[in-house]
Amino acid sequence: MDHAHTACLGAGVIGASWAALFLASGRSVAIFDPSPEAEAQTRAYVETAWPTLTRLGLTERGTPDALTFYSSAAGAVDGASFVQENVPERLPIKHAVFAEIEPALAQGAIVASSASGLTLTQMQGGWTDPAPLVLGHPFNPPHLVPLVEVMGNERTGPGIADAAAAFYESIGKVTIRVNKEVPGHVANRLQAAVWREAIHLAKEGVASVGDIDKAMWAGPGLRWAAMGPTACFSMGAGPGGLQAFCDHFKETFNGWWDDMGRPYLDDETIAMLVDGAAKAAGGMSHEDMLARRDAMITAMQEALRPHREG
The missing domain is CATH 3.40.50.720 (NAD(P)-binding Rossmann-like Domain)
Incomplete structure (x- = not known):
């Protein structure tokens, strides 16, 4: 049909x-x-x-x-x-x-x-x-x-x-x-997990809200636009693939996971995020931010299309 x-x-x-x-x-x-x-x-x-x-x-x-x-x-x-x-x-x-x-x-x-x-x-x-x-x-x-x-x-x-x-x-x-019903399905849960740690880092004073966003789009965000995290890590330890990566970094990741925060969106946290996001926006209007986002997504889609089709 x-x-x-x-x-x-x-x-x-x-x-x-x-x-x-x-x-x-x-x-x-x-x-x-x-x-x-x-x-x-x-x-x-x-x-x-x-x-x-x-x-x-x-x-x-x-x-x-x-x-x-x-x-x-x-x-x-x-x-x-x-x-x-x-x-x-x-x-x-x-x-x-x-x-x-x-x-x-x-x-x-x-x-x-x-x-x-x-x-x-x-x-x-x-x-x-x-x-x-x-x-x-x-x-x-x-x-x-x-x-x-x-x-x-x-x-x-x-x-x-x-x-x-x-x-x-x-x-x-x-x-x-989606093979099993969970709240938020798949991609929103992945977003929520990353945002939770971003909020924790900001609350702990590790970096500003704007710099944490920058760390994502200038770093792993670029890789994840090409391939997902597991595929990316499978290339991170040379020809040994994912097994070699896990053998080398398992204790590192276990330590990071143990240290990750569990913040909640209470009023104080929300105020911190709103203020930090406003500072990072530098006075750009909501409409201009939307236009900028869409223009960049369009450019990425154009650039990636021949590689996806290939």
Whole structure:
């Protein structure tokens, strides 16, 4: 199934970004969002994202105009074979939307949730039969960052998770399969682990918030954009590979892990982070920071694409 007609439920930052990517791939997109500003904001987002998507070679079959807007979730999913759900992460809202769309779904339609904080099992409670539902969790912004975490379970229909992954990959995404349900899935937990130690280092006065961020983007962040930490470490001890690396550094890492902190986001810690981040930003506006981030991600994607394809 080529999923020529899709739907996005919720058109905030995540939903609008998904819509831009679906449009770029040559698909039409139906949008539901109760906000009266949703249509104007979504069209503006797509217009802003389109040049970047074109730079990445993703708009050859698409048009930004294949958008329709609906006043109900059921209306938006009518005739759509792939539905990306992005409504607020409050279980009663998710359940209400799922209950509304279930009777209106086309035969064989897939519904993928962008949820980051809720589990698939929790969301399935809003269905009579949750066979069409999978987790399809992106990284922000979905039209630029390739990752999608895909998960089904024993209540997911046969082949649905595989079909969702195939759809995402057909529009340029990189998928991983989540095999066991844990809070935060995979990538958010990795982020949380790194941020926890970054906060600990700042609280202990080891380095400033800005320098800790700099240590990441100028150091391991560059390597991790190419390969993950285990693959990188497997090259860190020469031809002996990961076994040699672990033999050499196991006590070093065990000592570091024993010494790592367990900070919490209390008011004092948050104030320290906010102040440190503001100093590091040097007066740059939120909009300028977003533009800078997206420009750098786009440049990295352009540079890495031939190596990924190879």
